Amino acid sequence: MSANEMKPIKEGKVREIxxxxxxxxxxxxxxxxxxxxxxxxxxxxxxxVLTQMSKFWFDLTSDILxxxxxSADVKDMPEFFRQPQFDGNSMxxxxxxxxxxxxxxxxxxTGSGWASYQKNGTVCGITLPKGLNESDKLxxxxxxxxxxxxIGDHDENISFEQSxxxxxxQFPGKGQEYGxxxxxxxxxxxxKCADYAxxxxxxxxxxxxxxxxxxxxxxxxxxxxxxxxxxxxWPAEGYEAGHGQPSxxxxxxxxxxxQNEGNHDWELPEDIAQKTIDKYLExxxxxxxxxxxxx
Numbered sequence: 001m002s003a004n005e006m007k008p009i010k011e012g013k014v015r016e017i018x019x020x021x022x023x024x025x026x027x028x029x030x031x032x033x034x035x036x037x038x039x040x041x042x043x044x045x046x047x048x049v050l051t052q053m054s055k056f057w058f059d060l061t062s063d064i065l066x067x068x069x070x071s072a073d074v075k076d077m078p079e080f081f082r083q084p085q086f087d088g089n090s091m092x093x094x095x096x097x098x099x100x101x102x103x104x105x106x107x108x109x110t111g112s113g114w115a116s117y118q119k120n121g122t123v124c125g126i127t128l129p130k131g132l133n134e135s136d137k138l139x140x141x142x143x144x145x146x147x148x149x150x151i152g153d154h155d156e157n158i159s160f161e162q163s164x165x166x167x168x169x170q171f172p173g174k175g176q177e178y179g180x181x182x183x184x185x186x187x188x189x190x191x192k193c194a195d196y197a198x199x200x201x202x203x204x205x206x207x208x209x210x211x212x213x214x215x216x217x218x219x220x221x222x223x224x225x226x227x228x229x230x231x232x233x234w235p236a237e238g239y240e241a242g243h244g245q246p247s248x249x250x251x252x253x254x255x256x257x258x259q260n261e262g263n264h265d266w267e268l269p270e271d272i273a274q275k276t277i278d279k280y281l282e283x284x285x286x287x288x289x290x291x292x293x294x295x
Contacts, residue, residue: 006080013038014050014229020092023070025077026051028089028224032268032276034254040267045292047089049280050227052295055091056288057193057225064188067221068093068212088292096212096222099178100170101163102148102155103186107141107194108205110134110232110244112157124157135205135234136241141190143183148210181219182211193226200286202248203239207231228280248283252276 008016013033018025028047032039051072058067070092074081081090106113106123113123114134121127124144132138145163146155158166160183167182168175186209194204208230210223224230228249235246247255253276257264268276285291 006078014047015224020078022095024093024095025081026091026093027086028091030089032229032250032253034250034257037266039253040265041273043273043277043280045277046280048292049277049284050224050229051089051091052292053227053284053287054225056295058221060196061189061192061221061225064192065185065219065221066214067225068096068223070094088295093222094214094220096214096220098210098212098222099182099219100148100166101158101179101182101211102146103182103209103211104144104146104206105141105186105190105208106138106144106206107190108135108137108203108232108234110205113144113206125159133241134243135239135245141187141194143186145182146208178219185209185211185219185221189221189225197233197287198236200289201236202283202286203234203236203245205232205234205245228283233283248279250276252279 006018009019010017014029014031016027016029018027028050030042030044030046032041032043032046055069055072058069071077072091074087074090077090077092109117109123109128109132116123117128117132121130123142126142126144129139143160144157145160146157147166148155160179163182164175164179167178171178189209190204190207197204204226207226209221209225211219212222214220231249232251233248235248239245253268253272256268256272281292288295
């Protein structure tokens with residue numbers, strides 16, 4: 001199969017998706033996006049970290065629900081993918097009918113959640129206890145779904161009831177059932193993985209999951225899982241509520257962009273790009289106990 005015969009059927013901010021007949025091949029590129037903008041930099045090895053970290057979590061949580069991963073080994077894929085640029089950052093996946101809700105779970109109060117809480121004591125319409133400080137652990141993780149935006153648009157936070165209405169619109173008679181299942185799976189996945197990560201020195205402050213339906217109508221975990229692109233990872237060592245936390249994820253790049261607003265043209269300096277991938281690799285090694293090369 002020549003290179004010209006394989007073209008992505010969809011390109012996202014970071015991923016490219018190829019049709020492989022009865023499966024899909026998802027390639028995590030080295031692109032990085034912040035604030036829904038694709039930066040000009042490529043972050044070397046980033047795509048491999050995203051793919052291998054998702055694989056790790058998919059394996060760890062397969063007892064909670066099935067996921068879409070078939071293989072992360074290019075030997076199982078068409079010959080086109082046995083090129084160096086696809087090795088390590090490609091995953092063959094089941095085809096799913098994706099559900100129109102981003103499933104966000106927050107275990108700590110930070111970011112937009114903290115800004116909202118300061119205004120009116122709520123996060124995405126959920127009233128929280130009084131007296132919380134920035135970066136405090138919440139009494140229980142909260143489920144705060146959002147819409148899925150097209151590239152260039154922003155996701156919109158919605159209530160649980162609005163998520164049910166969205167699902168009902170696409171799947172008449174199933175909205176409530178699917179909404180409850182998404183919420184319950186999201187919380188269960190977060191709790192298992194947050195406990196695991198904490199034992200290895202990483203706090204998962206928040207994350208998002210995406211789900212779809214397989215050919216039998218069962219809910220299956222899709223997309224990526226608990227990567228530095230979809231989550232906030234904090235070092236447990238030195239954690240102290242009351243202020244923002246250092247981060248293992250792209251918050252490092254976000255912070256630089258914020259501090260240099262209007263003076264960066266959506267491009268990171270080389271040293272910030274290097275520090276960003278160093279953070280990704282450090283988190284991967286702490287969580288999996290392996291280097292990326294060993295994976």
